[in-house]
Amino acid sequence: MANPNTILPPFPVPSNWEAVSQLYPIQSDSIWLNFCGISPISTYAKETMADFFDEYSKFGVFAPRYSEPKVKEQIREYMSQILKCRPHNIGLVHNTSEGMNLYSNSISLPKDSRILIIENEYPSNVYPWEHWQKKGVRIDFIPIGNTPDEFLKNLEAEFEKGNVSLLSISPVHWCMGMPFDMEKISSLCKTHGALLVVDGSQSVGHVPSDFLKWKVDFAVFAAWKWLLGPLGMGVIFISDEVPKNFEIIFKGAGSVKNDSNYLPYREERKPPADQFEHSTGNFNDWVYFLASLRMLTDIGYPKVMHRIYEISDQMSQMLRGLGFTLDSDHFPNAKSGIIGVTGFASGKTFQPEAIQTFLKGKKIYTAVRLGRLRLAPHIPVTETHIGILEKTLKEYLAL
Template identity: 60%
Template sequence: MSESPSVFPPFPKFSNWKGISEYFPVQKESVWLNYCGTTPISSYAIQMMNVYLEEYAKFGIFTPNFSEPTIKKEIRGYLSEILHCDPTEIGIVHNTSEGMNFYSHSIQIPKGKRILVLENEYPSNVYPWEHWQNKGVTLGFVKVGNTPNEFLENLKLELEKKDVFILSISPVHWCTGVVFDMEVVSKLCESFGTKLVIDGSQAVGHIPLDFSKIKVAFCAFAAWKWLLGPLGLGVIYISKEESKGFQLVFKGQASVVNDSNYFPYRDEWKPAAEQFEQSTINFNDWIYFFASLKMLSTLGFSRVQERIYEVAGMLKDMLHGLGFTLESDAFPDVKTGILAITNHKDPKKFQPEAIQAHLKQNGIITAVRLGRLRMAPHIGIEEEHVNRVKTHLQSYLEKL
């Protein structure tokens, strides 16, 4: 093992965004507009994984640059920068559902209280709470409304009933792209003694989230959306305050301190965030995620968010020019990277499934949610891709 270790491959800073799509091979064959759903791998992540696999082939688990503690520290460091929190408050899991279930089954909620989630929320933030309905706790839904302000009014009406123990919401609605003011939401929760839990899958990496300003007890999110990570990897955040006395209902090999020493069996648990990392992890996914975060960090996390808004703005202008209306037309001053197309000036031409199928036949990937055609771009989308989408939307409209 005297061979000199490799170094992490560099990533260019891109003073402007021209040519960055070359790092996203999917954009050569198609126009991927489902980054709030799943994200194909970047060539930079492939390069990083190749370096790791070459090292692993030579050194096994003793890889000099890719030890588990090193990569974990890097991942936690990047995520704490995004969330404005302490790295020790971050844990790595497989997905949002897993994180939410672990947390939901490990806490206590008094009988007669309510858990409140968003109307039409993604199942990962609904199913993990359902078991409480058999324990004298009600699971309720707060209406989203048509604008962020209308949602806040609806939320306040629910909280004023003074029985909401937990509010568990997504800061960005996965179907409509509506963004909620989490600082206001946090203050409302504090004023009524309600714990705030966040499903961050549609928010982290997409909109600014500052956990030093927002009082969040717990958060779980997927790595494979706005953070460009791998399918099957997720993250949890548990605040230091929530960590006090917290103990996960499940206990695995890695739940205890000094877990690499197997005997004697141990009763002393790791800190709360690390309790969620139950046992041996898929380290390949960690390398992939590390590469994606390193790439986004090099570009600048806030700069990436602004680019997402910029590209979404280009698409929005194009769609308006073709006669389409969008959900975000009702809240034009709120930035979002999710465009939910709701209609067309000729309503007969707005058939979301038919438009989606036409675009897919031409290599353009979108989604249909709640009767809306959803588009969600990322930094891999450039002006040429927007023009390609325009061309094929025009051909759809003209044939009707």
């Protein structure tokens, strides 16, 4: 993946994964295993922020390297490479809910049609669609099943019922870690004339994401999960086809062309992705995010994704060896970094909250979601951390 002519300080690429782990001080005396929730900051991002603040304190908005246009241009360039799209398809928002709400309220859907969403979906991909129910559009939830193939059959059955105007889906389930076949899902949407919307928070940076090939109409995702960015920043993708039936509900100082000239007022809007940035964004977050994208790109995205799967597989094998059952037992050939621990093979009582509390007392941080103990390692997690986790779980099991 090409590296844009970056404005940031140099990033010496670590020689091994132990050195990558050392970029995350939190991993030195604790183990963070909730990267699909909120990622901690790296020393490179921290040092970049210090460099930015130093320059900004001297030059203010005229900072020569950290100008808003330069930072935004490079974020778009990095993201367009990750998503295999064009930079103008990328916009910056605060979070998934904001982007999804803006899109949902800016499109037109036929009355008596249906919106499809997977069952037990994250609220950011449910609440933004609820207003359509007052407008005569129904929301139906698709059973997940236990495997990607089973889910696909359930989805096909829903499409066969007819009147589907839109499918909004996460390519990876946020609790189970189960990935879905987006090429087949895209084909279903095309066949039935449905819009395809993606909540990419659990997929972008974690699994390959080709939004143009999938013919995605709109996508939004958080920066602070698999992309290791700042809490409170999100990214949108919007297809070139969307403007045909699209009118964004908000208009702000940044919505119109030539917005740096405030008067006279004007009607001509910026391209759709830029319209989502209807006013001033949190520029500090932009710099932090750019540093994370630079780090991941320089390490190499294929290498990063392979490592996520590698360390996740090692952790899964260790958990099975201790007698735990996992969601991925049902889809062993599908790649995912999210591990859903569902119980014990022996059938004994499984108390994920108790395990989470015990681990937290040992500075090992996980999450409990949908009755599962959820673990999500990323490149700062090493084999050493897996060994510590195994030892700690054995302590719990011996109680």
